[in-house]
Amino acid sequence: MFPPRSQRILLAVLAASALLSAVSGRLNPYFLDVALGAGISVVLASSLNLINGFTGQFSLGHAGFMAVGAYASAMLTTTLAPRLGLSANLLQWVFFPLSLVAGGLLAALAGIAVGAPSLRLKGDYLAIVTLGFGEIIKVVLQNVDAVGASRGLTGIPNHTNFFWVFGSAAVTVYVVWALLNSTYGRGFLAVADDEVAAEAMGLNTTRYKITAFVVGAFFAGVAGGLYAHLKGYLNPGGFSFDKSIEIVVMVILGGMGRHSGVVVAALLLTVLTESLRQTGAFRMIVYSVLLIVLMLTRPQGLFVWPLWPKKEARP
Amino acid sequence: MTEFLQQVLNGVSLGAIYALIALGYTMVYGVLRFINFAHSDVFMLGAFVGWAAVEKLHLPTRSFGGGLAALALAMVVCAVLGVVVEKLAYKPLRNRSTLTVLITAIGVSLLIQNVSQNPTIGFGPNPRAFPELFPARQIHLGGLTVSTNQIVVLAVTIVLLAVLYWIVHRTRIGTAMRALSFNATAASLVGINNDRIISFTFALGSALAGAGGVLYATNYPSIDPLMGTLPGLKAFVAAVLGGIGNLPGAALGGLLIGLVETFVSGTRLSTFRDAIAFAILIAILLFRPAGLLGKLKVEKV
Numbered sequence: 001m002f003p004p005r006s007q008r009i010l011l012a013v014l015a016a017s018a019l020l021s022a023v024s025g026r027l028n029p030y031f032l033d034v035a036l037g038a039g040i041s042v043v044l045a046s047s048l049n050l051i052n053g054f055t056g057q058f059s060l061g062h063a064g065f066m067a068v069g070a071y072a073s074a075m076l077t078t079t080l081a082p083r084l085g086l087s088a089n090l091l092q093w094v095f096f097p098l099s100l101v102a103g104g105l106l107a108a109l110a111g112i113a114v115g116a117p118s119l120r121l122k123g124d125y126l127a128i129v130t131l132g133f134g135e136i137i138k139v140v141l142q143n144v145d146a147v148g149a150s151r152g153l154t155g156i157p158n159h160t161n162f163f164w165v166f167g168s169a170a171v172t173v174y175v176v177w178a179l180l181n182s183t184y185g186r187g188f189l190a191v192a193d194d195e196v197a198a199e200a201m202g203l204n205t206t207r208y209k210i211t212a213f214v215v216g217a218f219f220a221g222v223a224g225g226l227y228a229h230l231k232g233y234l235n236p237g238g239f240s241f242d243k244s245i246e247i248v249v250m251v252i253l254g255g256m257g258r259h260s261g262v263v264v265a266a267l268l269l270t271v272l273t274e275s276l277r278q279t280g281a282f283r284m285i286v287y288s289v290l291l292i293v294l295m296l297t298r299p300q301g302l303f304v305w306p307l308w309p310k311k312e313a314r315p
Numbered sequence: 316m317t318e319f320l321q322q323v324l325n326g327v328s329l330g331a332i333y334a335l336i337a338l339g340y341t342m343v344y345g346v347l348r349f350i351n352f353a354h355s356d357v358f359m360l361g362a363f364v365g366w367a368a369v370e371k372l373h374l375p376t377r378s379f380g381g382g383l384a385a386l387a388l389a390m391v392v393c394a395v396l397g398v399v400v401e402k403l404a405y406k407p408l409r410n411r412s413t414l415t416v417l418i419t420a421i422g423v424s425l426l427i428q429n430v431s432q433n434p435t436i437g438f439g440p441n442p443r444a445f446p447e448l449f450p451a452r453q454i455h456l457g458g459l460t461v462s463t464n465q466i467v468v469l470a471v472t473i474v475l476l477a478v479l480y481w482i483v484h485r486t487r488i489g490t491a492m493r494a495l496s497f498n499a500t501a502a503s504l505v506g507i508n509n510d511r512i513i514s515f516t517f518a519l520g521s522a523l524a525g526a527g528g529v530l531y532a533t534n535y536p537s538i539d540p541l542m543g544t545l546p547g548l549k550a551f552v553a554a555v556l557g558g559i560g561n562l563p564g565a566a567l568g569g570l571l572i573g574l575v576e577t578f579v580s581g582t583r584l585s586t587f588r589d590a591i592a593f594a595i596l597i598a599i600l601l602f603r604p605a606g607l608l609g610k611l612k613v614e615k616v
Contacts, residue, residue: 058414060421117601127417128350128551129600132593135548139590241544245421252418284429291422296407299415 010174017166024162032162036230038270039165040223043172045250045266046259047219050176052248053257055212056192061114061130062220062247064137065107067239069221070228071147073103074156077229081157096159100168100225107221108214110137115213119206134244141236152235153228160230168226169263172219177259179215188212192257242284246273249291255301264303317458322577328465328534330573331472335527336550337557337565338479339520345496345560346516349413352420353400355547356427357393357521361528362445362538363431363438364389369446379467382448382533386471389529390522397521398514406510431540438540445536448529468530475526476566482519483562492516496560549576549592556599558609567607 024032044062051059076099077091086095118129142150179185190198191208199205228234246269254265276283294302336358343351368374368385375381404423408416431437454461483489491512494502503509531546532538553572557564572592579588605611 056414058417117597120600120604125555125600128548128555129593129597132548132552132596136590136593139587143586245425248418248421282433284425285433288422288425288429292404292419292426295415295419295422296404299411 006174006177010170013170014167017170018163020166021161021163033230034271034274036160036162036165036226037274038267039162039169040226040230041247041250041266041270042169042263043165043219043223043226044247045254045262046169046172046176047216047223048247049251049254049257049259049262050179050188051212051216052251053255053262054176054180054192055188055209056195057119057209057212058127059130059213059216060127060241060244060248061132061134061137062216063239063241063243064130064134065110065217065220066224066227066243067134067137067141067236068110068217068224069100069103069107070224070234070239071103071141071153072106072221073099073225074153074228074234075147076102077157077159078153078155091157092159092161096229097164100164100222103225104218104221107224108218110221111214111217112210115210115217119209119213131241131244134239134241138236138239141239148234150236152233154233156228156232156234158229158232160226165226165230168219168222172222173259173263175215175219189257246287249287252291252294253302255303258301258303261301261303265301321459322581323574324459324461324465326574326577327570328468328573329577330553330570331468332527332531332534332569333546333550333553333573334566334569335472335475335523335530336547337553337569338476338562339524340551340554341557341559341562341565342492342516342520344554346492346499346513347405347416349416350420350551351517351520352417353404353423353427354520354524355543355550356424356431357397357400357543358524358528358531358547358550359431359538359540359543360396360427361389361393361525362532362542363528364392364525365448365529365532366443366445366538369448376446376448377450379449382467385448386526386529389525391525393525393528394518394522397517397524401514401517406513428540428543440540442537442539445532445538447536448533464533468534471526471530475523479519479523479562488512488515545589552592552596555596555606558606561606561608564606564608 027035044066048059048062051057051062077096081091081095081099084095114130114133118126118133141147147153180188187198187203187208188211190201190203191205195205198208224239250266250269251262253269254262273283276286336354339354339357340351343349343354365385365388368388369376369381372388374385400423404419405416408419429437432440434440449463449467452463454463454466481489483492491502491507492515494505494507495509495512499509502512527546527550528543531542549572550569553568554565555568556571557566557568559565572595575591575595576588579585579591584591599606
């Protein structure tokens with residue numbers, strides 16, 4: 001069993017976000033928007049961390065899974081919800097979370113569809129396949145008229161609030177953490193450390209990789225749903241390769257396979273991105289230089305303890 | 316039947332360009348075992364060098380001499396750029412994990428794209444018209460319409476492939492390249508300077524990508540800093556399709572991808588043409604992961 005401390009922390013964060021949610025109406029709307037964006041980033045980064053960090057795979061298609069979840073849940077709340085004639089409270093507190101879960105499940109299904117064939121591949125092949133998958137999702141969304149094609153999907157109700165975002169973030173971090181600390185979950189780390197050895201120990205490595213993919217895709221889908229109901233508008237172009245890269249940078253910056261580091265990096269990068277918005281065109285240059293310099297000098301990530309190890313770790 | 320042949324012709328001339336880019340991917344993969352994500356941006360810069368050759372250096376347009384000069388210039392500039400990228404970003408990572416190198420390559424790719432997109436220090440994000448480098452004429456052969464640009468693409472590609480074949484199979488440095496790709500440790504043991512060969516490989520691949528960029532732009536005369544991404548990805552698919560690390564495979568894969576894409580464009584599925592390459596990629600990885608001409612290697616523990 002997991003130590004109950006982790007569950008207490010989870011409950012505390014959930015309670016805190018419920019409390020903050022009650023007063024969030026009084027906050028500066030701009031600040032609230034940035035805070036919610038940061039929370040969604042935590043969901044995305046933590047779920048990608050399970051795939052890229054802990055299981056040692058390299059997915060570049062997280063934005064694709066996010067898109068699946070975003071469109072699925074947005075379709076539910078825009079087309080199905082009005083026909084049910086639910087009250088505003090029911091919509092916000094019952095129907096919306098269900099639609100988030102539905103979006104997540106569909107994204108998880110997409111995760112199986114992508115993962116099952118491609119996870120026999122290693123490293124860079126997998127990166128390309130997931131990248132390609134992200135592009136396929138984008139092209140399909142741009143061509144399906146029912147979801148607005150390249151015009152985008154508009155009129156999505158603003159159900160996303162402080163509680164749902166930070167509640168989801170807490171649940172994501174908790175699930176990833178608890179999964180990895182379970183007996184079954186140790187296998188993920190084994191796959192990351194040495195796939196051949198893991199297989200020799202009798203672990204079904206493909207199965208582990210697919211599980212990581214499916215769980216990661218599920219939460220990416222949930223994050224997509226939150227994003228859709230935060231912005232009220234979806235556009236296939238918003239789920240491009242750049243978005244996937246942004247999430248990857250968060251995971252790398254935080255240190256692949258670190259829980260807290262990745263959460264800190266997700267929060268920090270979202271806020272940093274927001275403050276760099278004025279610099280506009282230079283934002284992505286900063287991102288890419290950061291990525292290269294980080295890889296050359298500190299590939300283990302920025303927020304990894306101890307910050308300055310005494311002895312150089314030999315590979 | 317004429318229409319079919321016309322499509323084949325269009326497909327082959329598009330595929331020839333993919334083949335040129337795919338060769339760069341496959342060569343770098345051969346010596347370093349990683350995917351050079353920045354390759355597609357070298358391709359993009361090749362097109363911009365071709366543009367600058369006319370707009371800034373005032374090379375004559377609509378002449379074969381001027382066009383070939385612009386092509387050569389793009390190849391030289393891209394070769395230098397490829398070597399610089401290799402020395403600055405990839406060389407320090409020689410013995411690190413593939414993932415580290417891969418992420419760095421993505422970083423380099425993003426850096427080139429975003430610097431080029433920047434209006435103050437780059438070209439700006441808006442598309443520009445690419446000048447007519449070669450005299451554009453239509454030649455009618457039976458029912459077929461052949462543009463001079465298509466002929467130029469095919470002729471240049473064939474010459475470049477022949478030169479590449481000669482370099483790889485008939486020269487000392489080419490032999491060293493093959494040795495390195497076969498077994499890097501053994502190659503350095505017999506006195507091959509691995510770093511030099513790797514730089515040379517980058518120069519060669521980037522030069523081909525630069526040529527591809529100019530040729531692509533003559534056929535699709537609108538260039539922008541993100542133009543490299545899709546052709547680059549498709550060329551990568553071509554390299555995998557042919558068997559990555561295999562030079563004839565890359566050329567064959569490029570041709571096949573070009574043909575498939577042209578034929579899909581002619582059907583009702585034309586809006587999905589950009590997705591089809593990835594569908595092919597997933598299929599090939601499922602059924603023949605070593606590619607059409609590649610040999611499957613058994614992993615030894």
